[in-house]
Amino acid sequence: MRQSKLFGRTLREAPAEAQTPGHRLVLRAAIAKPLAAGLYTWLPLGFRVAKKVERIIRQEQNRIGAQEMEMPVLTPAEPWKQTGRWDALEPITFRTKDHNGREFMVSYTHEEFVHLHAMQETQSYKQMPQIVYHFQSKGRDEARPRAGLLRLREFVMKDAYSFDVDQAGLEKSYAAEHEAYARTFERMGLDAISVESDTGAMGGDIAHEFQVLTEVGEDRIAICSNCDYRANLEKATRYIEGGSARADGVPARSAIATPGTESIEALEASLGQPGDAFLKTLLFRDQSRKVVAVVLPGDRDVNEAKLRKALATGEVKFASDADFVEAGAVPGYIGPIGLKTRVLVDHGVGARPYIAGANKKDVHFRDVVLGRDFEGERVDASDVREGDLCPKCKVGRLTIKRGVEVGNIFAYGTYYSDKMNATFVAEDGTRRPFFGGSYGIGLERAVQTIIETHHDDKGIVWPPQVAPYHAHVIALPMNDEDVRTKAEALVAKLETSGVEVLYDDRDESAGVKFADADLIGIPLRVTVSKRNLKENAVELKLRTAAESEMVPHGSAVDRIAEIVASWPR
């Protein structure tokens, strides 16, 4: 490919909108360009990368026996309504109608439709297990697209779906996908770790996310310093030391005057006690508008994802003033004693005396003890934080890092087949629901994450397996007849021997060409110049290397082909 004809120009300065290093490079190196918020066009260089990433994913899916197919982007409303997701997904999906008024959704995922197909194509237990997958555009009207290709409103997802006869079969398929994912990310140069994740509104038990740890990530991951425990903060728990504290012999609770102290911080200051000496009580409303109180240690924050799960609701909101009145609570002085609502008590609240609001203005109680002074359902509804004890090994400390979710796998079991009555004939002749799982990888996000984690201050440093080209041939200067002839002959020979070449045939200065080569980040730079040809040599330089290698002009093709062949594919 002649660079003078390349559709896509490099930029010396990045557009102001680009904030993360990777986003700036996507724009500067002509990988992709925005059309609107969260809607990007792949330029030719980026498209080649996308196709290579896609190829790796495809090979690893095929390796575990998954079969590629393709379902439409536009999907009819009925199956969505059947599973309840037509309404649930309303805020974040694109919809349209045809000329007869029939409703469609730009697909968010394809569980509903792959189940419809499975019912038709897979009628007997003899045909299972099955895994099918496709690469297809997904539409999500994200409130906040960000960081270039990291969070888009339209993107290509590889989504795979497994169908098994029972839970044991599902777990096998799940394990196969888990291994395929580990290989897939490793092959594309992503250092992804598998973490436990929340299963969200879809229920189900087993779910993992593949996270790449980087500062640009949107998720927060708790990681044990000692064992292999890793979990998304939405799901992470902690080990709580118990037993030592005793509530026996605690004097009866007594009121203390606390005028004007309406926050834990204010109480800490005026009473000289640490945050965990207090109980924090928060009022929420769930989706069905029921008010619920959550009692936490004063130094902990509520974790909304866990709270939603505990309440089995899709949404929680902070309660209104009217809710406070109804609950018999006073803002700023709320406590668990005497509340006229359902009360949840976080598992971090121990068997010891606390200071808590008295539900009376300017008054708190001291020596409030769970089980004696108030009761509540025990739940885990608080955030973990740095330094908490690992729930698995109980000795390691948790650290929290940011991560990008490049893929996830999810065993949802019969969630969809139950709602859709999707069944097969089992060995005993009865009809049984499919046990399913879904497995997704976001293509654009994977590319963006590769760039975020593979660059230096000069530009992208592509892992060879996904680089847009293998070699970047630079002719210098372009107006030298001998240089041009030899460079073009070299390019032609390389291409015949299967090396993918970007040929910088532009009449630009050496500085511009080298700077662009560093920016675009093709793994091997090949310089054919007047200076080198005087020595009858060609210069080879790996993007990752500081030093270059001079090879005789006559053996350049073989040497380059040898280097390229040594790279992982």
Next chain:
RNA sequence: CGGGGCGUAGCGCAGCUUGGUAGCGCGCAGCGUUCGGGACGCUGAGGUCGAGAGUUCAAGUCUCUCCGCCCCGACCA
């Protein structure tokens, strides 16, 4: 959705406070010189100043409304 910031040439920005000929750098086109780390000279093209309404003799600049883009948070397989 809450909070904040920004919209002036393809990109980066100044001009707005105090209304009066729309500018700079990069890039782009032509010619010439140069040719191993973002060269130089000359010439040139390129603007509904995000949109609409208003105030004014006069609006990039002041007022109002709307739109777009970015960041933090919330939300989101």
